[in-house]
Amino acid sequence: METLRESLSEKSSSVEAQGNVVRALKASRAAKPEIDAAIELLNKLKLEKSAVEKQLQASIGNGLHNREAFRQNVVNTLERRLFYIPSFKIYGGVAGLFDYGPPGCAVKSNVLSFWRQHFILEENMLEVDCPCVTPEIVLKASGHVDKFTDLMVKDEKTGTCYRADHLLKDYCNEKLEKDLTISGEKAAELKDVLAVMEDFSTEQLGAKIKEYGITAPDTKNPLSDPYPFNLMFQTSIGPSGSSPGYMRPETAQGIFVNFKDLYYYNGRKLPFAAAQIGQAFRNEISPRQGLLRVREFTLAEIEHFVDPENKSHLKFSEVAKLEFLMFPREEQMSGQSAKKFCLGEAVAKGTVNNETLGYFIGRVYLFLVRLGIDKERLRFRQHLANEMAHYAADCWDAEIESSYGWIECVGIADRSAFDLCAHSEKSGVPLVAEEKLAEPKEVEKLVITPVKKELGLAFKGNQKNVVESLEAMNEDEAMQMKATLESKGEVEFYVCTLEKNVSIKKNMVSISQKKKKEHQRVFTPSVIEPSFGIGRIIYCFKTGDEQLNVFRFPPLVAPIKCTVFPLVQNQQFEEAAKVISKELASVGISHKIDITGTSIGKRYARTDELGVPLAITVDSDTSVTIRERDSKDQVRVSLEEAASVVSSVAEGKMTWQDVWASFPHHSSAAVDE
Amino acid sequence: METLRESLSEKSSSVEAQGNVVRALKASRAAKPEIDAAIELLNKLKLEKSAVEKQLQASIGNGLHNREAFRQNVVNTLERRLFYIPSFKIYGGVAGLFDYGPPGCAVKSNVLSFWRQHFILEENMLEVDCPCVTPEIVLKASGHVDKFTDLMVKDEKTGTCYRADHLLKDYCNEKLEKDLTISGEKAAELKDVLAVMEDFSTEQLGAKIKEYGITAPDTKNPLSDPYPFNLMFQTSIGPSGSSPGYMRPETAQGIFVNFKDLYYYNGRKLPFAAAQIGQAFRNEISPRQGLLRVREFTLAEIEHFVDPENKSHLKFSEVAKLEFLMFPREEQMSGQSAKKFCLGEAVAKGTVNNETLGYFIGRVYLFLVRLGIDKERLRFRQHLANEMAHYAADCWDAEIESSYGWIECVGIADRSAFDLCAHSEKSGVPLVAEEKLAEPKEVEKLVITPVKKELGLAFKGNQKNVVESLEAMNEDEAMQMKATLESKGEVEFYVCTLEKNVSIKKNMVSISQKKKKEHQRVFTPSVIEPSFGIGRIIYCFKTGDEQLNVFRFPPLVAPIKCTVFPLVQNQQFEEAAKVISKELASVGISHKIDITGTSIGKRYARTDELGVPLAITVDSDTSVTIRERDSKDQVRVSLEEAASVVSSVAEGKMTWQDVWASFPHHSSAAVDE
Incomplete structure (x- = not known):
């Protein structure tokens, strides 16, 4: 080995x-x-x-098979307890769409609250909330209209659509796993295809599908050639049908287009971060992997704008000493596995491109661990060079190990100035920042001065268009025109707004380069983007005991923080339970009151399955017991204190250890069977 | 008068x-x-x-003109302070789409948190979170595909679209306001049109537009006849193009389709309520009224399911004594204005249809008042008979007075069993509840028994279709068939799934009514629906001082709860300010730290405009002052206590009066100019 x-x-x-x-x-x-x-x-x-x-x-x-069984078990429990419900179930459902039921909603709301606290509040970020409906021009600028596609093939008779790469992958895997007659040579070939297919062109993919005689899985009908399918849900804005729009595939664009206003709002100071939580939409060709690949999902995205010449971070020292599993490019390429690194050293050595990127990796780590993600199932994997967009400076994914393997839950990328440049160019609005220079700097500046009188005589009503086009020339174009005018006295010049060439003579424009003192540096900021798939993070909570169907939510994210029940059916106890319930509600602690006569053991089992971390049992009219889910330990507290003890633990102000140290212990092995 | x-x-x-x-x-x-x-x-x-x-x-x-000026003033301030930003502004914006900027987001997040606390937590509601993308069949069942329309006319040359009723309204209003030459008779006619146009049919509206020679406002071109335009954003789910879908126009349908699961989740007990917060979409023809009529907005909806034969509410007594402005049908019809009613009496007298509806009216009142809505600018208006859907039992709108007049912000409707029936019928899944009867009840039950042998002989391969159609007959159809078979021995019978008539003979089916003992009552629950337009409620906060541009957010919803600044630029004070800032962040209190050297008076003015209720000024290294926005009063507290005092007020655990009573007062008239 x-x-x-x-x-x-x-x-x-x-x-x-x-x-x-x-x-x-x-x-x-x-x-x-x-x-x-x-x-x-x-x-x-x-x-x-x-x-x-x-x-x-x-x-x-x-051990793939064990994983599959575990996964199915988890999905069943999740659906049975209404964590998730296939959307529109009474109508047969829609692939890739899921509802959050009551406990799922509670977890989601807790995760988002903590996200707001941990990132927006503690880092003073500027939150925005933009619509999902987005006009085409925005997504044209971002590249989504042209490039946000997957390759698709169609059943030529029924029209059913499939993802081309999925079919090829399934074919190869099935042959390798089930067909014992294939030669060693053939097996090697299929394995090779699986390894390189990610880089196949449309034509290469189509050729392989033809070569292997792959047909539609449901009907065995022949398949069309592969062609790109855009994954955005398209719609039309307004009634005329002439304004195409899309449901946003990510929330980031809403932040980029607001850069200018946000920069002013921040007192024209860099760095600053903006953040957005909201729905995003991807019209997947044929969604598989249940809850992981869905057509609508909640994203939480941060865009941190920073001077490209200074990516240090003031608070980096606060995370520099953290140590956790990282999986740099080098370790992946050399076949090693993820190992523990000290974040400060990883940045110092250049493994992580810069301090700001490193700071966010550290903050994401703290966020996930505070949520209760197991440190041993969490790693930060660096993108390989060929995984990254050409403009990206560096990119790390926070991956959590689940029954589907390592799942990308958060991406943290240094996208350089790409997005702001793209929108500047398309909209004509400069999305830039300025820095006052300590000392003015001498620079050569292009000066184009159209001679309006001559242009007016030559072009009459079109004068304005010609003037504007001349002024809009960039340095290269202008210097070329200057040279031609000096050598030939005349030059053909294309005016966009007139859609034709005009002839410009030497006396119509003066072009020169002048020395100028600049007092400020104008530049396009770089963007560091941590992007969180909230649904995926929630899915990864389902850790717990693989056998027991118990969800081990930490108190911070538990959908229900506490159950309240009278030990036996008895009016006095029930009244006391209701008083506690009301107190819990008034301090915002989600809980369940259970006054059925079921045995206390069964009731504990029921709340354990839901991942409720604490249970209050009313067994007297002056005091109650509080039980902790994982240790099954119980303490006795007075009726009056019950709600405040639970709320302290639920909000993270006190740990169970603190409670255990402060209150008399209670033992009741007999009932907690 | x-x-x-x-x-x-x-x-x-x-x-x-x-x-x-x-x-x-x-x-x-x-x-x-x-x-x-x-x-x-x-x-x-x-x-x-x-x-x-x-x-x-x-x-x-x-006083319409004053209102218009005030409104413009408010909108300007809202945009300047980034409460709202026209979406995609650098691309020229899109009518009816707005972003929330940082303070707007903070207010929205506070309102939604409080909504969750006040409704979901305190009432133990079941929260769900369903996708925005909705397949056609769901909205076909709800009636939206067929009826969710506005009448539209097109400029016959340019194709520009207008809402037909808006054009007629504008025409009438402009004639009445600006054309002094029209006769008294004509004026009366125009006024009449304005009064009744809401009930115009498509043809009547078209005829009036023709009669008055109304043309396209921008071009004066002729207009098309009016025709209905569906207000839903349409899209396509999946790649085949054969599954039409829409962006949901409300969140309620997601709850209705989940009724069965939620009912089981609730232990098959009524009443219970489900709730959902999320985006809704309406592709308005030509959005006007700025922030009030938008194409995408956040709804918070509650569906409370209740036995139609018992709409009492266990907690009604908790709201029965509330008194507030109500505007019942009778008062509207008799030209009176809204007046104060006691809620308990309004329900007892039947003004409000039932206790559950009354309970929610009371809870909505408490919600809005706790948010800081002025009681004198808040009324509950009952729908007139012709305003309500035919199935609705009663409906009240919470209206808040703003510069646009009285604005509907919350609708509270008893929708009877309409929605659940519609989805039961369309999906074939019974959305019903059961009640165990104290004593079994004898009922007559229809029994249809197809004689399969005879049917098989007669219809061969089609037997199954015929059997299913026979079994699906309702009581009327079956009893009519029975009568015909007895008199004529034979009957023509339409089989849907065969799309043709077949001949049924007497020996092919037996139809009878049998007496049966029923042990439970099966019924479709009624739905009481409070539906909140979150954006509209937020818009209505902009009360405050009409002259001063000060937003008087109560601490609970204020986007920023507190500002922290050193009195003068000084390292010691700045360090102290940073310590307080960190403490505030750790307890989740949004705040701003201002270490610019601007005068303290100017800094107060700046935070006042943002509606920040409290300001901490660091003027020593052991203690600070806390200033309240509205009273401008100041107290002195120790450095250590500052954050906890502010957080108590911000979370509603303490009022400013409490603070004023507990700490030494500080006066600094000189700096607070």
């Missing part, structure tokens, strides 16, 4: 190196044959790497 | 009476000429009523 690991590490390095070669060739616009050859070599290396990877995986074994 | 009022009261009663006549005729399916005549009389009476109404209004005068 160690040999395999070493071999994988070697192969991975070669892939990374060759990947860099390809990118360098593309960047330098090398000749096509040269690039193609380099890509061919890259694919070969990838095949080799993936072959080793698969061998290694097989030799480890992975 | 009193004569006018009396006259209006008379006219209103006649309209109400004649309205009842029309409804009765329609219900009894009277002959068309008879109905038409009654409607004609009704319209005549409405004209008379509206003429008197207008006279009265004119004689009162209404």
Whole structure:
């Protein structure tokens, strides 16, 4: 096994190196044959790497079947207890749409409250709340209209749609798992396909589907060629039908388009962060993986705007000493696994690109741990070079291990100036920040002065259009025009707004470069973006005891903080229970009152399943017992104190250990069977 | 003026009476000429009523112009302080879409937290959270696909769309206000049109627009005939294009379709309430009235399910003694104004239909008053008979007076069993509740027994369809078939699923009514629905001082609870301010720290404009002053206590009066200029 690991590490390095070669060739616009050859070599290396990877995986074994059973068990409990309900169930449901039932809603609301507290309040962020309906131009600028697609194939007879890569993946996996007749060579080929298919072009994917004779899974009908399907829900704004719009696929764009107002609101100071919680929509082709890949979900996103020349963070020292599982690019490429790093060192060594990115990684870690995510099931994985968008400086995902494997729950990316530049360009509104320079700086500035009198004589009513076009030239265009005018005295010039060329003569415009003193630096800020999939985080709470169906929500996120029940059916006890219930409600503590006559043991089991951390049992008219779910320990407190003890624990002001140390213990092994 | 009022009261009663006549005729399916005549009389009476109404209004005068100026002033301040931002502003914005900026978000989040506390927690409601994307069948059942429309006209040349009733209204108002040449007769006619246009049919509205020669306001081009435009944003679910969907126009339907699961979750006990907070969407034809009529908004809705035969409420006594402004149908019809009623008496007298409806009216009143809505600007207006849906038992709107007049912010309706019946019917899933009867009851039950052997011989492969159709007959259909079979021996019978008639003979089915003992009553619950327009409530906070641009948010909803500033720029004071700021953040109190050197008076003014209720000024290294916005009073407290005093007031645990009574007063008239 160690040999395999070493071999994988070697192969991975070669892939990374060759990947860099390809990118360098593309960047330098090398000749096509040269690039193609380099890509061919890259694919070969990838095949080799993936072959080793698969061998290694097989030799480890992975217990997939246990996972599947556990997952099904969890989903059943979640649905039975109304954590989730398939949406519109009485009408047969809609794939990829789920409701949160009462306990799910309570958990979600607790998570969002804590998110607001931990990020918006404690970091003084500017919260905004923008509509889901978004006009096309915004998503054109962001690139979503053109690029937010998956490849799809259609059953040529019924029209049923499938994700092309899913079909190919399923075909390969099934062959490998169930068809014992295939040759070793064929098996190797299928494994190779699985390894490299992520990088397939539309044509390559289509060719493979044809080659393997893959048909529609439900009907065995032939399939169409793959083609891109845009994942946004489209709609139309207003009644005319002429303003296309989409349901936003993320909340971030609403922040970017408001940058200017927010920057002014913040007193024109950087850095600052804006945040938004809201619904996002993705019209998945055929949603699978139940609650993880859905068509509508809640995102919580932060856009932290920072000077690209200074990405230090004032509060970095507060997180620098944290140690937790990280999985840098290098460790992934060399086949190692995630290991514990000290965050401060990871930033100092350059493993994490900059302090601000590191600060947010630390804050996300603290957030997830405070929510009760197990530190051993949480890791921060760095994107490989080929996973990132070309403009991104660095990107880390907080992944939580669940029955589906490691799930990306939070992405933390340094997106550089990409988004603000894209919207500046499309809208014509500069989304920039200024910095007063300590000393004025001398710069060369382009000066274009159209001679209006001459232009008026030549172009009459069109003068204004020509003037505007001349003034809008960038430095390159203007210097080229200046050169042509000096050599030829005349130049053909395209005026957009007239949609034609006009002839510009030397006397119509003066172009020069003047030295100027600048007192401020104007620049487009970089954006560091932590983006939280709230539903995925909630799904990952379902840890607990794999056998017992018990949800181990920590008090902070538990949907119901406390159950209140009289030990036996008895008017006095019931009255006392109602008084406590009212006190709990008045301090905002969600709870359940259970006055059925069921045995106390059964009632404890019932609340354990819901993940209720505390239970108050009224067994006298002056005092009650409080029981903690995980330890099953009980203390005795007075009737008057009950609500305040529970609320202190629920809000994190007191731990159960504090309670255990302050109140007399109570033992009742007999009833808690 | 009193004569006018009396006259209006008379006219209103006649309209109400004649309205009842029309409804009765329609219900009894009277002959068309008879109905038409009654409607004609009704319209005549409405004209008379509206003429008197207008006279009265004119004689009162209404200060519309002051209102307009005030409104503009408020909107400017709201936008300047980023309470609201026109969405996608850098791209020119989209009518009817607004962002909440940082203070707007904070207020919204506070209002929603308090809503959850006041309704969901204190009333033990079941919260759900359903997707916005909704398949067509759900909204077909609810009636939205067919009936959720406004009448629209198009500019025949440019295609620009207008709401037909808005154009007619604007035409009439402008003629009346600006055209001094029109005759008294014409003026009366226009006033009549304004009064009755709400009840115009598509044809009547079109005819009036033609008659008055109304053209497109922007171009003066001719207009199309009016036609209904559905106000839902349409989209398509999944990639095939064959599953139409809509963005939900309200959140209620998500609750109704989950009734069965929620009823089981509640232990099959009535009454119970479910609640949902979320986005709703209405593709308004041409949104006007700025922030009040928008295309996307946050609703908070409650559906309280109750036995139609017992609408009493266990906790009614807790609200029965409340007294506030109510505006029952009778008072409206007789031209009186809203007056103070005792809620208990209003229910006892039958003014409010039932205790549960009354209970929610009381709870809504308490909610709005706790939020800081002025009692004198809040009234509960009952819907007139012709305003309500035909199935509604009673309906009251909580209206708040603003610069747009009285605005409906919360609707509280008894919708009877309409919604659950509609979804039961469409989905085939019975959405019903059961009640165990104390004593079994003898009932007659229809028994339909298809004779499968005979049917099989006669219909072969179609047997199953015929059997299902026979079994699906309701009581009327079955008893009619029984009679025909007994008299003629044979009957023609339409089988839906075959789309044709078949001939049923006497030996093919036996139909009878058998006596049966029933041990439980099965019924469709009634729904009481309080529905809150959160954005409208927030808009109505903008009360305060009409001159001063000061927002008088009570501490509970204030976006920023507190400002912290050092009296002068000084490292010691700044450090202390930062310590307090950190303490405030850790207990979740939103605040602003201001360490600019601006004069303290200017800093107070700045926070006053944002509606910040409290300000902490650090003027020593051991103690600070706390100032209250409205009274401008100041107390002195120790550095250590500052955060906890502010948090007690912000969370409503202490009033400013309590603080004033407990701490030494501080006077600093000199700086607070």
